[in-house]
Amino acid sequence: MANADAPLIEVKDLGVRLNTSRGPAQAVRGVSFTLRRGETLGLVGESGCGKSVTALALMGLLPDSAVISGSIRLEGAELVGLPDAAYCKLRGNRISMIFQEPMTALNPMHTIGRQVAEPLLRHTSVSAAEARQEAIALLDRVGLPDASKRIDAYPHQFSGGQRQRITIAMALACQPDVLIADEPTTALDVTIQGQILDLIADLVAERGMAMILISHDLGVIAENVARMMVMYGGTVVESGETQAVFTRMGHPYTQGLFRARPRLGARKGTRLTTIAGTVPELADLPAGCTFADRCAIVEARCRAALPPVVDVGGSHGVRCIRTDVSMADGGVVA
Amino acid sequence: MSVFFLQRILTLVATLFAASLIIFLVLDALPGNAAQMLMGADASPDAVRALTVKLGLDQPLTVRYLLWLKGMAVGDLGNSYVYGTPVAGLIAERLVLTIPLAIMSMLITVVLALAAGIYTAANHNKIGDVGVMSLTQIGIALPNFWFAILLILLFSVKLQLLSAGGFAGWDDGIWPGIRSLLLPAISLAVVQAAILARVTRSAVLEVLREDFVRTARAKGLGKREVLWRHVLRNAMIPVMTVMGLQFANLLAGTIVIENVFYLPGLGRLIFQSIANRDLIVVRNCVMLLAAMVVIVNFVVDMLYAFIDPRIKVANL
Numbered sequence: 001m002a003n004a005d006a007p008l009i010e011v012k013d014l015g016v017r018l019n020t021s022r023g024p025a026q027a028v029r030g031v032s033f034t035l036r037r038g039e040t041l042g043l044v045g046e047s048g049c050g051k052s053v054t055a056l057a058l059m060g061l062l063p064d065s066a067v068i069s070g071s072i073r074l075e076g077a078e079l080v081g082l083p084d085a086a087y088c089k090l091r092g093n094r095i096s097m098i099f100q101e102p103m104t105a106l107n108p109m110h111t112i113g114r115q116v117a118e119p120l121l122r123h124t125s126v127s128a129a130e131a132r133q134e135a136i137a138l139l140d141r142v143g144l145p146d147a148s149k150r151i152d153a154y155p156h157q158f159s160g161g162q163r164q165r166i167t168i169a170m171a172l173a174c175q176p177d178v179l180i181a182d183e184p185t186t187a188l189d190v191t192i193q194g195q196i197l198d199l200i201a202d203l204v205a206e207r208g209m210a211m212i213l214i215s216h217d218l219g220v221i222a223e224n225v226a227r228m229m230v231m232y233g234g235t236v237v238e239s240g241e242t243q244a245v246f247t248r249m250g251h252p253y254t255q256g257l258f259r260a261r262p263r264l265g266a267r268k269g270t271r272l273t274t275i276a277g278t279v280p281e282l283a284d285l286p287a288g289c290t291f292a293d294r295c296a297i298v299e300a301r302c303r304a305a306l307p308p309v310v311d312v313g314g315s316h317g318v319r320c321i322r323t324d325v326s327m328a329d330g331g332v333v334a
Numbered sequence: 335m336s337v338f339f340l341q342r343i344l345t346l347v348a349t350l351f352a353a354s355l356i357i358f359l360v361l362d363a364l365p366g367n368a369a370q371m372l373m374g375a376d377a378s379p380d381a382v383r384a385l386t387v388k389l390g391l392d393q394p395l396t397v398r399y400l401l402w403l404k405g406m407a408v409g410d411l412g413n414s415y416v417y418g419t420p421v422a423g424l425i426a427e428r429l430v431l432t433i434p435l436a437i438m439s440m441l442i443t444v445v446l447a448l449a450a451g452i453y454t455a456a457n458h459n460k461i462g463d464v465g466v467m468s469l470t471q472i473g474i475a476l477p478n479f480w481f482a483i484l485l486i487l488l489f490s491v492k493l494q495l496l497s498a499g500g501f502a503g504w505d506d507g508i509w510p511g512i513r514s515l516l517l518p519a520i521s522l523a524v525v526q527a528a529i530l531a532r533v534t535r536s537a538v539l540e541v542l543r544e545d546f547v548r549t550a551r552a553k554g555l556g557k558r559e560v561l562w563r564h565v566l567r568n569a570m571i572p573v574m575t576v577m578g579l580q581f582a583n584l585l586a587g588t589i590v591i592e593n594v595f596y597l598p599g600l601g602r603l604i605f606q607s608i609a610n611r612d613l614i615v616v617r618n619c620v621m622l623l624a625a626m627v628v629i630v631n632f633v634v635d636m637l638y639a640f641i642d643p644r645i646k647v648a649n650l
Contacts, residue, residue: 059552061548061551061552084556084557085556088554088555088556089554090554091551091552091553091554092552092553092554092555093554096552097552099545099548099549099552101545104544104545104546105545105546105548105549106546106549107546107549107550107564107568108546108568108642108643108644109564109567109568109641109642109643110564118550118553118555119553119554122553122554122555123554154643154644156643156644167549170549170553171552
């Protein structure tokens with residue numbers, strides 16, 4: 001393969017415009033990042049912030065009506081504007097995705113063996129018997145008990161956690177270079193969440209894949225990825241090494257998100273801290289900073305234009321023009 | 335499978351019993367004495383009484399009902415009041431026309447509907463979708479007897495390709511018979527196909543929104559592969575349900591269509607028997623139609639379990 005230091009995925013100034021029932025909406029703008037083999041990146045933010053749209057843009061699975069701008073390169077090859085037939089050769093083969101809802105992500109009419117073997121039959125020249133053996137091996141690897149006996153069972157015969165293991169086996173079937181996990185544990189019981197995340201982390205390390213993990217859960221991001229991007233209103237408001245972002249939160253939104261976590265040991269009846277206001281409608285985003293309407297330290301110039309990304313040291317970027325205030329001791333007090 | 339199967343068999347038998355009871359009671363409650371009707375208003379009371387006894391109409395209601403059930407069990411349906419020949423023979427003669435007619439129009443319905451439904455769903459909101467859906471809207475609004483007359487005008491009168499009516503029978507091979515049933519089958523199928531096409535379209539569109547469709551796309555399957563391998567089988571459950579219900583409409587439609595095309599089928603037999611007050615024939619024909627509808631829907635239920643693996647387990 002190519003030089004290990006060469007970027008595997010290079011996203012530059014990605015923009016996505018979706019046609020919604022409320023008119024065209026700029027769901028994502030100005031998203032840029034680079035991933036090398038073995039690197040992990042987290043995308044965090046509230047629902048509707050553009051993280052899933054970013055993932056679907058990478059997979060080339062946005063609706064036909066979506067307008068994509070900017071560039072997505074996989075080992076130098078441009079993916080934006082690639083015809084669907086060519087994209088089909090990459091999906092499930094070099095880029096795979098694990099989805100949020102294991103209960104509905106599997107076809108109820110097909111056996112799990114058939115579904116796990118499907119990408120192998122699609123992308124490699126193995127025989128049906130070999131694909132079946134490989135499917136059993138994959139299901140074994142993801143920790144599905146009695147894989148060889150249950151290969152001909154149907155999805156409804158498995159629990160949510162087991163189904164998510166099956167979708168992981170499916171995503172890994174062709175040894176992809178990039179794995180996108182979109183809220184892989186959100187729909188699962190808390191006790192299962194850790195197991196699934198550990199499994200994904202093991203597999204990523206074992207196979208040297210690059211991983212993009214999408215979550216709204218700061219805890220999940222903190223424990224599972226080396227770098228992270230915080231998204232809000234379709235833009236990346238803060239990005240950097242996970243460690244750096246958590247120790248020196250620069251953007252008022254990141255700080256708000258952090259304060260909004262429920263905490264153990266709080267007095268009973270204590271209200272959870274929230275961020276005032278609501279997420280802006282993507283169909284009519286403000287001209288300036290997307291967070292301006294909810295920000296405690298907003299100024300007139302915040303609303304004038306989308307603030308540039310400010311490098312606050314160590315490749316830690318914050319899209320805020322008031323980092324002098326927000327990054328002072330204690331940060332912004334809401 | 336077994337519990338599901340047993341449940342459905344029990345439901346089937348219970349439905350048939352209920353149908354037989356209702357048919358028997360309703361026909362019995364009709365005003366007028368069958369014997370009087372047959373002999374005319376001028377017949378002497380003695381002769382009418384004699385015929386009443388001969389036809390067994392003097393027996394109590396329950397006895398007559400049980401005798402009918404017994405007759406159906408052993409295949410002896412009694413003799414027609416009008417023709418004096420066995421009812422079973424009369425019906426069998428007509429079924430060689432009506433069953434092929436029903437099968438042909440069901441086949442035409444299914445082929446047209448699935449093709450149109452899948453095509454429109456795959457081209458959702460594009461010009462082809464709008465065009466075909468407008469056609470189905472017209473199809474639904476067409477009365478089948480009127481459409482039958484149009485077909486006769488075009489294919490028989492103008493183009494002289496097919497005969498305007500009558501049935502060639504099966505003695506000269508299968509083709510002449512099929513030719514004479516083609517126009518009636520199409521007339522029956524068009525309305526049903528228009529309805530079923532719309533059902534198919536919405537069922538496919540609904541499945542296309544499911545998460546597993548996105549999963550299949552994420553595996554690298556093209557849109558068409560996803561449609562054929564993942565979507566259709568999931569969309570078949572509502573389509574088959576409607577197909578089962580449509581079979582009943584189709585049989586009802588044969589009564590009109592067989593009259594338009596002068597076809598000696600079951601529908602025409604029913605029509606004539608009602609006109610002649612040949613109630614024993616009416617009763618058995620209606621029972622047969624009811625049984626066909628119930629059995630077709632039973633088969634549909636069985637097919638559910640065959641198509642959807644979740645149904646077996648839920649009932650085991």
